[in-house]
Amino acid sequence: GDSVTQMEGPVTLSEEAFLTINCTYTATGYPSLFWYVQYPGEGLQLLLKATKADDKGSNKGFEATYRKETTSFHLEKGSVQVSDSAVYFCALGGHSGYSTLTFGKGTMLLVSP
């Protein structure tokens, strides 16, 4: 079945450092890929998405590129802020678009001043 593997956290960075959170997936067909962010005590917010190979999703300085050849969707940000501290979930959805989401285990990011 479909699955998502994320790097384990927590990832601890200083403000303005470069961020990479690795995400790889296993799926049949051509899934859509997502990054969701969960701030403490809150729900899940869609951060960015990509629906086909080589698409780059971007939002709030974060970006991720759908790499079919490596089945990856790594999240990057050039300069993190303290306010970026949260748990980040990589997720995949089915090709039809109406399917459920399969999430990775989540990666906690802690950014210190």
Next chain:
Amino acid sequence: AAGVIQSPRHLIKEKRETATLKCYPIPRHDTVYWYQQGPGQDPQFLISFYEKMQSDKGSIPDRFSAQQFSDYHSELNMSSLELGDSALYFCASSYPRITSGRAHEQFFGPGTRLTVL
């Protein structure tokens, strides 16, 4: 912009009691999804509804049931509660399926935190 509304936000129950969680999707969204997130875990899909009909079923226990009503709101009914049911329960909704390019985006509510004592 309107978001997904869930109620209650917090719920405390005893073992073997029942609980009902409610979800109000974003207006004009026609699909509702329920997810369960245990402490420190990733969200796990429970069940979904499209146009008031069940469309997908995940790891939902037989003790749980859900439905979507004519106004598109959904309720998750949980009976014979167990300690292991303590979790955050998220509802999500998505654009109508005729909406090109965005039907796959799921918008999550703030969740209901259920504690079973």
